[in-house]
Amino acid sequence: MRILICEDSVLLRExxxxxxxxxxxxxxxxxxxxVGLMDAxxxxxxxxxxxxxxxxxxxxDEGIRAALAIRxxxxxxxxxxxxxxxxxRYASDLIATQNRPAPGGALGYLLKDRVADVAEFIESVERIAAGATVLDPEVVSQLLTRRNRDERMLRLTERERTVLALIAEGKSNSAIARLLFLSEASVEKHITAIFQKLGLDPEDGNRRVLAALAHIENIGPADTGHGIKGGLR
Known part of the structure; x- marks a missing residue:
């Protein structure tokens, strides 16, 4: 795979x-x-x-503006x-591009400390390149627990929010089941409930994480609350 990197820290870049x-x-x-990024x-x-x-x-926000320009x-x-x-806000801006009539390619948003787990980071990179959408669980938990105008999110139970965060991270049903010590049947029931409560059609062509996070375009200013606890990593 051919990869382009734009990172100002010499140590991290190298x-x-x-x-x-x-x-x-x-x-x-x-x-x-x-400088010269688009040409590159x-x-x-x-x-x-x-x-x-x-x-x-x-x-x-130079990096996020560059990402939007590339998109x-x-x-x-x-x-x-x-x-x-x-x-x-920056995560929301990027995710919003996935929900437009002509959405862009695969998207990943990870915290830098995830790079320390080399095997998992490389796996995430390869999944994104292959078409998956991978969002850091900390990003997802804050987006899902911030103050918002979408009352649909308030319908989710704590367990459903945890499952949704793992879906957004790119985890499969079987992986979620292992992480949460549930049966795959139970995970499927939680996912069905999530789609129903959010008023989303699980048969839509969009990736389920993008459909589940479509509401982000309408959320308000961030709170300083805590994210979802447990079961994410």
Missing amino acids: GLVRLLEDAGHEVVAALPDT VTASAPDLAILDVRLPPTFT AAHPPLPILVLSQYVEE
Whole structure:
């Protein structure tokens, strides 16, 4: 797989290059900022782009704006965004692009400390490149527990919220069953209940995580509450 990286930290950037190349992938570009990024994407034709949320010169939202620009110019290109902390608004902006009439390619949003688990990080990278949507469980838990105007989310039980967070992380039904010590039949019942309570059709062509998180476009300002506890990692 051909991968482009845009990360300002030299240590993390070089570390990512090493990890990915050791896993058998080719890093076609490793940039410290967004200068020349779009040209590099066009010239190198990567299979996946990995970007930091905060990049020079202001270290605010350059990375997320670059990701949105890439999504607009190269819709099919899978994108993985890395963030030091949960950036709820930025995650919402990216997820919103998946729910438009012409959605983009696969999407990942992970906290940087996930890189420390090399095997799981590489697995996430490969799943995203293959078309999966992978959201960090901490991002999902904060998005699902923040103050919102969508009363549908209030209908979910704590267990259903945990299952939904794992779905959004890209876990299969069997993996969720193992993590939560449930039978696959029980997991399927929880998922059916989630779709019913959110008024979503489980037969829709969109990925279930994207359908389940479609409401995010309508949520309000973030609270400083706690995320979902237990069973995520």
